[in-house]
Amino acid sequence: MNFYKKIRNIAFLTEPEKAHKLAISALKLGIHPPSEYDSKLLQQEILDIKFKNPIGLAAGFDKNGEVPNQILQSGFGFTEVGTVTPKKQIGNKQPRVFRLEEDLAIINRLGFNNDGMDDVYSRLSRIQKKGIVGINIGANKDSKDKINDYLIGIQKFYKIADYLTINISSPNTPGLRDLQTGDNINELLQSIGAIKKESVKTPIVIKLAPELSKKELENIINKSIENNIDGLILTNTTTKKNNLKNTKFKEELGGLSGHPLMSQSTKMLKDAYIISEGKIPLIGVGGISSADDILKKIKCGASLVQLYTSLVYEGPNLISNLKRNLIKKMETEGVHSIQEIIGTEVK
Ligand SMILES: Cc1cc2nc3c(=O)[nH]c(=O)nc-3n(C[C@H](O)[C@H](O)[C@H](O)COP(=O)(O)O)c2cc1C
Numbered sequence: 001m002n003f004y005k006k007i008r009n010i011a012f013l014t015e016p017e018k019a020h021k022l023a024i025s026a027l028k029l030g031i032h033p034p035s036e037y038d039s040k041l042l043q044q045e046i047l048d049i050k051f052k053n054p055i056g057l058a059a060g061f062d063k064n065g066e067v068p069n070q071i072l073q074s075g076f077g078f079t080e081v082g083t084v085t086p087k088k089q090i091g092n093k094q095p096r097v098f099r100l101e102e103d104l105a106i107i108n109r110l111g112f113n114n115d116g117m118d119d120v121y122s123r124l125s126r127i128q129k130k131g132i133v134g135i136n137i138g139a140n141k142d143s144k145d146k147i148n149d150y151l152i153g154i155q156k157f158y159k160i161a162d163y164l165t166i167n168i169s170s171p172n173t174p175g176l177r178d179l180q181t182g183d184n185i186n187e188l189l190q191s192i193g194a195i196k197k198e199s200v201k202t203p204i205v206i207k208l209a210p211e212l213s214k215k216e217l218e219n220i221i222n223k224s225i226e227n228n229i230d231g232l233i234l235t236n237t238t239t240k241k242n243n244l245k246n247t248k249f250k251e252e253l254g255g256l257s258g259h260p261l262m263s264q265s266t267k268m269l270k271d272a273y274i275i276s277e278g279k280i281p282l283i284g285v286g287g288i289s290s291a292d293d294i295l296k297k298i299k300c301g302a303s304l305v306q307l308y309t310s311l312v313y314e315g316p317n318l319i320s321n322l323k324r325n326l327i328k329k330m331e332t333e334g335v336h337s338i339q340e341i342i343g344t345e346v347k
Contacts, residue, residue, distance in 0.1 A: 004315025016097040016106070024062070027070040033316050035075035037323035041330055042077070044338050046281050046303045047163055047203040047230050049132055053077035053323055054338050055294065058285050058306035059136035059165065059207070060108075064115045065124045072131035075319040080306065081120065082136030083167045086152045088116030089140060092172065096254070099312070100246035104289065105261070106309050108237070109254030111172040112138050117156045125160050136165040136207070141173050147188050154195060158202040166192070169209035169236035171255045177209055181216055186223060193227030203230035205283065210235035210264045214271060221276045231281040233306070234272055235265040238286075258309035262287025266300050273301025273346050289314065291325035298338060299345035 011019045026032070042053035056078040057071050065081040072079055091113025098107045114120070117137075124133070137153030139146035150166055157164060168179040168188070179188055192204055206229055208220065224232065237255025244250040244260060265286025272282055284302030288294055289310035297305045311318055335341055 004317060008313070008315060012099065012101070015095065016099055017094065020061075020097075024066055027067040030070065032070055032074040033320060035073060036320040037075075037327060039323070039327050041327055041336070042323060042338065044303070047205075049162055049203070051077045051132060051304065054298070054302075054304045055319060055322055056080060056132075056134075056283070056304060056306040057311070058308040059083055059167065060110075061308055061311070063113065065120045065133075065135075068124070068133045069127060069130040072129075072133075074316055075323065076131075078132035078134060078162070078304070080134040080136050080165060081124065082114070082165070083112050083138035083170065084114050084117055084120045084135065084153065084157075085112050085138045085140045086117050086143075086149050086156075087140050088119065089113055098249040098252050098254075100244060100249055100256075100258075101313075102245035103258065103260055104309070104313050105244070105246075105256055105258035106312065107241075107249055107252045107254045107256050109172045109252070111141065112170065117153060121156055121160070129162075132162045134163045134165055134205075135161040136167050138167045138170065139173065139176060146176065146179060147184070147191060150188065151191055151195065154192070154200060154204065158200045161202055163203040163205060163230070165205050165207050165233060167207045167236070169207050171209070171237060171239045180208060180212060180220060185220055189220075189223045189227040189229060192229065196228050205229070205231035205233055205281075207233040208235055208268075210238045210261065210268050210286065211240065212268070214275075217268065217271060218275050221272060221280065225276070225280055229280070231283060231303075232272060232276075233283040233285060234269045235261075235286050237261065238264055240264070257286070258313075259287050259289065262293060266297060269297060269302055270300040270346055273343050278343055289318075291322055291329050294322060294326055295329060295341070296345075298341055299343065301343045301346055303338070303342055
């Protein structure tokens with residue numbers, strides 16, 4: 001049993017949100033493993049940004065931008081702060097995060113608890129970034145004009161973010177996912193397209209839910225390309241909770257992440273790659289816990305990947321293990337760069 005697994009047994013006696021707070025506190029104190037296995041093989045340029053490696057920490061871990069540098073120094077190729085909403089929010093009533101250990105999964109219904117854009121902006125603008133930091137923006141629960149909340153977020157953060165993520169796929173803010181369809185998505189993407197034309201040169205990507213129909217996905221992809229959106233993140237958590245082993249929490253409301261999300265989110269990634277014909281960079285998220293999972297996402301069309309839940313189960317050494325195994329597998333397969341294998345399972 002490795003060291004983290006021993007600590008994990010103790011950490012898992014702690015309520016998930018408390019354990020998360022402890023992890024943030026430890027990172028603030030500089031407690032994290034060093035970055036290892038930084039190889040040229042893993043480097044690439046995507047969204048006009050140079051990435052040291054393709055593995056990012058997904059949104060939701062560092063919601064308030066408290067520890068981006070520590071995350072980067074532990075070996076991630078990039079990190080995504082947020083989701084941040086214009087006004088501070090306390091989120092839903094606790095308990096609202098549940099570990100489904102048998103399934104290597106989590107259900108959360110946090111509901112965009114965050115410090116609000118002003119606080120996060122001042123925190124991030126005080127630090128010297130040590131790598132690629134994306135900022136994921138959202139809308140307040142009580143907002144009367146959710147689309148405008150995203151435009152506020154873009155204006156607030158575009159000068160300090162390496163890229164911006166428009167999160168319209170959280171299942172925990174009523175009505176948010178409706179922004180992915182109908183007139184809403186047209187209006188949102190056209191407004192963003194207009195801002196990009198006028199002034200904002202920071203890459204903007206859209207984060208999607210795994211339950212979209214093919215037709216809805218096709219519409220978003222076509223409109224994204226039309227409006228010069230820079231990339232898509234597939235996917236956020238799922239509201240589908242089929243075939244879970246855990247009996248205690250499987251009926252809890254919220255989004256499911258981790259191992260059970262792998263096949264559903266990868267299928268959508270693959271569909272997106274086919275529909276877009278590789279014309280727009282894709283970031284694959286959902287259920288990644290091994291180098292094989294990363295290779296699968298890349299071969300199904302992802303240029304970059306992100307993870308969150310497996311970090312909870314595997315601990316902070318995960319990132320170095322993933323990089324070491326990824327390099328080994330690429331060498332065995334005779335692969336010289338990530339670029340070389342993007343979408344190869346689809347072509
Ligand atoms: C506790 C928790 C909080 C999350 N919060 C956010 C969030 O604020 N914004 C967001 O876009 N995604 C959020 N996510 C979703 C993740 O970014 C990711 O898309 C999802 O968990 C799938 O990846 P995974 O299976 O590797 O965890 C959250 C996930 C978890 C587990």
